Amino acid sequence: MSTQAAQHAPGIESSDGGVAEPARLPRAALLVMALVGFLLIATETMPAGLLPQIAAGMSISEGLAGQFVTAYALGTVIAAIPAVALTRGMRRKPVFLVAVLGFLAATGITALSGNVALSLGARFAAGAFSGLIWGITAGYARRITAPEYAGRALAIASLGTPIGLAVGTPFGSWLGTTLNWRWSFGALTILTLITVVLALALIPDAPGQAATSQMSLLRVLRLPGVAVILAVIVAWMLAHNTVYTYISAYLRSSDLQLSVDVALVTFGVAALVGIGITGAVIDRTLRPLVLASIGLFIVAGVVFVVGQGSLVTVVVAIVLWGLAFGGAAAQLQTAISIASGANADVANSMLGVAFNLAIFGAGILGAVVLSIFDGVVLPVVMVALAVAALAIAVVGRRTAFPMKP
Template sequence: MRTAERTPSSSSSSRTATTVTATPPNGKLPLLALLALATAVFITSLTETLPAGLLPAMSGDLGVSESATGQTITVYAVGTFLTAIPLTAATAGWGRKRLLLTSMAGFAVANTVTAVSSDYALTMVARALAGVAAGLAWALLVGYARRMAPAGLEGKAIAIAMAGIPVALSLGVPAGTFLGEVLGWRVAFLAMTALSVVVLGWIAAVVPDHPGQARGARAPMLRVLKVPGVTPALFVTTVFVLAHTILYAYIATFLDHLGMGGSADLVLLTFGIASLAGIWFVGAHIHRRLRALTIASALLVAASAAVFAVFSDSPALVYVAAALWGLGWGGVPTLLQTAVGQAGGESADAAQAMLVTLWNVAMAGGGVVGGLLLDGLGHFSLPWSVLLLLAPVLAVVVGARVHGFPAKRAS
């Protein structure tokens, strides 16, 4: 929905004019601006997951155990889900470009402090700051991409911006891990700082500004839950992400139990390449096929879990399962954020803030639930739990045919 449509009629004409001129007049997507957003998404995703590949070196320098160092990922997620909703409400009146630049500056500062710190407590504070910056960014980026797109191309714009997620997982983490092994883990985080500085200049140069909400137009954050379609879309988001994380967080352990621990990097590479294909396909068809693509994504991930559960004694079929998983999951962030944004309408930013919060809660919950299942029922319980959780996901998507995941695209 256009910002001009979200602004009350009493708003100044200059505010409306700013929004209109920011939309490409030739009906084409502003690729340079969208790629800047994709790079911001890449920074957000990679900053969160980079410590996973650098834990041994980080723990040695910080003088703590690897499990304690692993909490640098947890505190990032905690910083995000604790602050996304209140900060989005507090900054609702800010210009969107100012807010985006602020969040990217937060990443630059947090990654710099992480790179130079030799104190565990200071490192944890820096990682929490990065999580706060992520909360601001995630609540902002999807709506920003939608507003920059001509009518009818919003889904493609979001897909381009969200491409930073699979690129970070499939290429960024392995590259950051390699850089850390060759030059040291601190260099890997300093490289993230350098990329943040580059994207700050990129955003300043090519990304158009959009006004925030006028004070009279702001509704209480929780009121968005009463908007038809928002609650089912948020439910699907929470449960789908929980199901995915239960298996993804422990995929290396799962593969090790199958005797394929030495092939974990190749299995994840297969997942990552298939994810890129998935997000490309979703970006090409989301404008008219949001509902069908969401159902197809859930079915592909379910098929992957079924193969992992039943046919994991065949290494070849394990790779097939990884490919199905990536193909199904790659476009899910775009699909779910688009569904929540469209359902939210004039309260899209508030809905996105709730999505960010629930997404991170589901990720944290997936790690906890997956660990309990692994210890209590064994590694085969992980793919079976994914199948169990995807059943209500499919039921809600199929049932929300009027609002949330509509059978007919809104005009």
Template sequence: MTDILTTPPAAAVAAPSNRLPIKALLGLFLAGFISILTECLPAGLLPEMSRTLGTSVSLTGQTVTLYALATALGAIPLARATATWQRKHVLQLALAVVAVMNVLTALSSDYTLTMVLRFVAGLGTGLIWPLLGGYAARLAPEGRQGRAIAIALAGTPIGLALGIPLGTLLSSVGGWELAFYAAAAVTALSMAWVLVAVPNLPGRPVESRFTISQVLVIPGLRPILFALTTYMVAHNLLYTYITDLLAQVGMGSQTGWVLFTFGVTSVLSVLVVGAHIDRHLRRLTVSSTVVFGAAALVLGAVSGVPALVYVAVAAWGFAFGSSPSLFIGAVINATREAADVAQSITITVFSGSIAVGSFLGGLLIAGLGTASLTWAALALLIASAATVIGGRKHTFPPNG
């Protein structure tokens, strides 16, 4: 992935030395971690939450759907509305919203109120995600913006990898409410870190050279967004309802260990892929879609064998862990000067895919049963892999 970020804003506030500002980037990493943790935390808590809220598991799963929908709807307008604000002020405001909503969610026993709180929290995340890439690039020295962005975005897969299993563990100790209180506490600690370690960069007027319609016709972007959509919908079909999938094959008591396996291999993926992404973006993305598809096939065909479930989940985690960096890297390469606008669109698509996956999963469980999730995910991953493999000219070029 050569020239991962060549847009002028990336170098506008270059660091004074050639060293990456690790402490500042860690603050952005934590913001991304909190965002995805809060979004998907109910995935490991659905049975307990549904009992408290007096709803079915599929309806409780819509707490993930609505959160992601709010993020998708809010990403572009909120980014534009706060474009001239000091960057750290925006980040701190968004984190404060997420922290307060997590506390109130833990206190709520009413389904409608919980859904409202999740929507507002999703708007907070809608402020965070479009901010991270550009903030990281402006903090980095010239020529190292790509690695800085990768560090900032690593909070997303690691939030999925470690945060949700830990939340599940906490719920087994003190109920699902404890998991949300813990998420709020981690958010507060992240705000303290950002306050101390992250420079407060000035905002900028929204870039007017490119409209959304102009960016969407850039060669290669729409196939990337399609591949990202099918990939993320497939992931959320399975991940949001992982507790149901495991209960169906008699492994409900092992949910924590299965999620831990997913987490370990996701983190391993970030480490391994991060070392090679600059030179082998296409190969890595093809491998990610194919390996994930194979894992879905195993989960659907031989899910009655616990050892194979663990192997499939491990492969799924390794495939998924680095996927945000792969797809966002492809978007940056394809759009170049319009990368800022393209990344806002990508965040909207990313969050919208989480919402669609959670919503579609609930419909599939209600209509066709839990087993249908793996086959629907496999069909989507075949479409994603075919798009990536076929995109040799603009989408995922061999030298990308």
């Protein structure tokens, strides 16, 4: 291939050994990354809707079946940062493919295993590979995209999260309830295998991080803006997941004729609109977008509180909630990638850990709140934590969430 041709091919090395200029917006590659994100989210959250079926199928208690979720999250928290740090100098496509193949194997074992210890080990491994994928995806997407479209690229690559929450998790729960819970994991295994083929064909390669620019984990954490963004993530995601995890308790306490499935699908559709808005403006106005998203999130929480007895009002709150949250992943990944520069992969692995710590913490916080109050108090917690996130974002505006990436 000539040098001139190489320079028009995304992520392909030119004849002088350098890396060609990235494509302006490689949509096919980014959509494959979004599909991977969809599979990660669906696989992580689906067991929560199948606990009785898993418990009965494996002759264990529902409490032990619940550790399918815990083991996955624990794998992500423990493995994400060291895995990303160890692989950051390697070329991106081989690392990405190995991680997806590892995730494929772990999910397949979960679908077939009849031994609870092996199943929990597979869930831990799936979480570990998931942490590596989440850690490198943002930086990988930015490397294969022209700089002026980096934010939009992350918005496209992040599409899998709201779709997974809106469609993947409910469908997996329905499939597992209608047939057998193993069918749900089997379907995810097949989809992951198809995704590996698509990744091989459609995602271009990109270089790893140069050794001369690699920083220690502590130095990355100390980079201006990184700690601020991580603090916003923990507060905002704790607010979100406390309500998302226990939305059934809120709906039950509000005595509304609204099923959890319908509520989550409504949330997911609104979240898709939110990520569309994010993709359209993120490359020009990151800071106002983040502040507006958290602000709208707070408004949604307030509407949940004041409109708890009204079906229409609660649906409006769910829509506002989805709109506010839909672009959160892309916004936060963009912000931390800008703040960390060449060390974006390591910083994004910290972002993944922060997300999962918030999920873990929300499970505990929500349980404590519900042991004392009923579900209508959950949006109060949502508002309080989101206000804290907004305050941190405003105070840290000099180093985090710049006006123009």
